[in-house]
Amino acid sequence: MSILRILNTGASGLRAHGLGVQVASDNIANVNTPGYARRKVELQANQLQPNGPGGVRAKDANRVVDQFLEARLTAARAETGGAEAQVESLQILDFAFSDEAGNLGEALGAFQQSLGDVAANPNSQATREVALGRATQLATSFQQTASLLSEQRAQLNGRITSEVGEVNTQLETIAQLNQAIAEAENTGQEASHLRAQRDQALTVVSGKVPVKVIDGPQGSIQVMLNGGSALVSFEGGAQPLIASEDPATGDVTVSQIQAGRAVDVTSQIPNGRIGGLLSARDGALSQAQAGLDQLAVDTANAFNAVHSAGFGLDGVSGRNLFTATEASDFQLSADVAGQPEALAAAQDAGLLPGDNRNAQALQDVFVGNVANGGTATLDQAFQQLVTEGATAVQMAMAERDQAQAVETQATNMREAVSGVSIDEETVSLISFQRAFEASARLVSVADEMYESILAMKR
């Protein structure tokens, strides 16, 4: 029997179970810390030697992490970030094409009615003025809708730039933490709090761009875009993304300096918030803008073809009603603006002022297939625009709901493995506390035994 050995055994218990209490209290304190993975103390019996140490030692206090679930959650965050960004970006289409008064459809209908009034009173200055007023409202409606969409495009480009900046900040943080973790663990220090901070930064990045995470040397992680471009490596540190604006279109693309030259990595970002913003801009928003421009040009061309063939009250022919190269510059032609008598309601200058046939032909533009390459009426083309925009929003919402559900499931699965349960930690706390108390008692017993032996001499 070795009293010293009993003393050492008690001391090892105090160390191991003290660590257990410390880890349990850390876990409880971090119960609400985002990205925190609970730590678990693993005890191991020390090998008994003839005069060896025996007792117990805390083998490790590892973070409880399932790499598969972490990767799944990282991917789910990117999907959710992308889908949410798409919904936020495309909801403008719901507003631009809503059925509230003042929209493009209403403006088309009001203009049509005013042409009917001119056809019923071709010699009336008042009805002609109203018709030009309605034509101006139609132009304003085209311009306002175009402006809504182009402002949204500009905002999306601005948000892409700012999101890229935020990603770069987090990439730099991850690179710094890679170094700090390596230094800490190389000197035997505990680095779980640094790993938790790195996970938090990674959570932000994975919500903005789709990434793959690979374990690197010395506790580091390597972060890559799904397409393979490295964002963070242990050796190279953070390799930032660059948001570049095309001076002609104002559109932002995302690139990265690789081997000394800028490489466009936009295509490697199909989701995450940045991917969602890019998809919304280049997908449904572009389609809506192109559709609106086409409708504006078709409207102008169809009315001009009829109007220029007719005669105004002044007997002049060959004047256009509108000018438009796209929706944003759709306006009343200078030939007729402010000149009600120039509105060509007649088909025969000899039958002025009562000839209303060209006004009726202008009305007929609304029932002819003059839009989308002669396949649709103006109303149908507008309805198609509404359907496409609304369907894009609806699909984005459905994708968002699905992505959120998948992320919730992935979060729960990760939480089930790595999350902190206060009940569980309390049990650990009690267990380690009791063991600590028992170890302390063991030291007392050994001490008492020494006292007993010393007392034998007295």
Place this chain on the structure above:
Amino acid sequence: MRVTDNMTFDLMRQNLLRTRAHANEMQEAAQRGRRVLAPSDDPVATATAFGERAKEQRVEGQLRTINVGLGALELLDSSFEQMNDVMTKARELAIQAANDTSDAEAREQIAQEVRAMRDQLINLANVRQGDRFLLAGMQEDQPAFDATGSFQGDDNVRTLEVADGLRIEDSVSASSVFNAPGGVDIFAELEALSVALDANDAAGIQAGVGAMRSGQRQISDGHSRIGSRMESFLVAESSAIRVRDAAVAAQTELLGKETEAAYVDFARAQNAYQEALSIAGQLPLPNLLQQR
């Protein structure tokens, strides 16, 4: 499966947010009486409703045109009714003057009456709607007839669109009434009659009796054509009203929501939110740490 405290709180947060959002949506639906609050709620219904709204607007425009046309025809109807009375009176006077008992003095008086009737008839033929002389054809900005009864307009008759692709004339050709082919020149015949009366020309007066009969028939025929066009406009109007009402009903059907259903759904959504709140109020669940 391990259930952590965060999982419990996340579930509570999600349920509260979801039930609150749904309650808000149902409240808006009830307040606005709408099932479709944004195009993305039902893109096809929204686009179809836009089509129905466009139809409603188009038909509203056609109804306005129909009203203009009916207004013109009502004025013409009234004018022709009065012209018919004038021609009836002119024919009666001609018959009275043709009678052997009328002497030269009486015929002179009748001649004056006939001249007044001719002026009245010219005035009635120059019926106008606002600035438009309805019987002047396309030359509508000037009277159809001058003071001598000479026609100053043209024979074109304007049409109005009363339905898609359907156009109806809102007047009649003046020459087809006052100088109809195979008929008489009414104003010239009235002038001839008054000249014959002044001249105490029995044969001329007798000829005038026949001319007045023809003239009256021409006016009556014109009146009938106006009546027939009014009938067409009225049929078009009732058809347009039906189409418009159907378009309005279709929009309500596509986008609207019955009040009862809207309030039931709102109440249900509110209950769900209150249930979620009530459950949330019971959190946090007691844990072992609190028991120690």
